[in-house]
Amino acid sequence: MPLGRNHPDPTPGGPNFGVINSGHMSGPVQAAAFSSNVSQTNHLAPGAVERAQDSIQDLRQLLDALSAQRPEAAQALRALDEISPRLNTAxxxxxxxxxxxxxxxxxxxxxPSVVAAAQAVHSSVAALLPAF
Incomplete structure (x- = not known):
């Protein structure tokens, strides 16, 4: 029997659903539509923070070389200065x-010459963040 328009979706009782990301997933994760208080636990691969820091250093070197020629490089360097120290905090x-x-x-x-390096930083840092 359909619930109709004015009836809420059924909410199951019991424990809430959780999402565990083991680092081997390739797409977005979504818990069941009716779940509440969903939590996610990331299991990062060993060295993930170091790889992110390495990609930041690579981009920083490229931007330093271009900073006299491109004003956008200074803005990007300021963003890197904000990103890098936050990776080492819990x-x-x-x-x-x-x-x-x-x-x-x-x-x-x-x-154009730094787009690929910027995408590498974006990917490596975003992999450290919860997907919500």
Whole structure:
């Protein structure tokens, strides 16, 4: 029998659903539509933070070389200066890091020679963040 328009969706009792990301997933994860208080636990591969720091250093070197020629390089360097120290803290502030990554990607989009390196930073740092 259909519930009709004014009836809420059924909510199962019992424990809530959780999402566990083991680092081998290739797409977005979504818990069941009726679940509440969903949590996600990331299991990062060993060396993930180091790889992110390495990609930041690679991009920083490219941007340093271009900083005299391209004003966008200075903006991108400021974003990197904000991103890098946050990776070593336990609470990475995902919202702020996502905003900084967007700022970095936008600034680097105007410099064709660093777009790939900026995308590498974006991917390696975003992999450290919870997917919500």
């Amino acid at each position: 609470d990475r502030d995902p919202g702020a890091l996502r905003f900084m990554l967007e700022t970095l990607t936008t600034a680097c989009a105007a410099i």
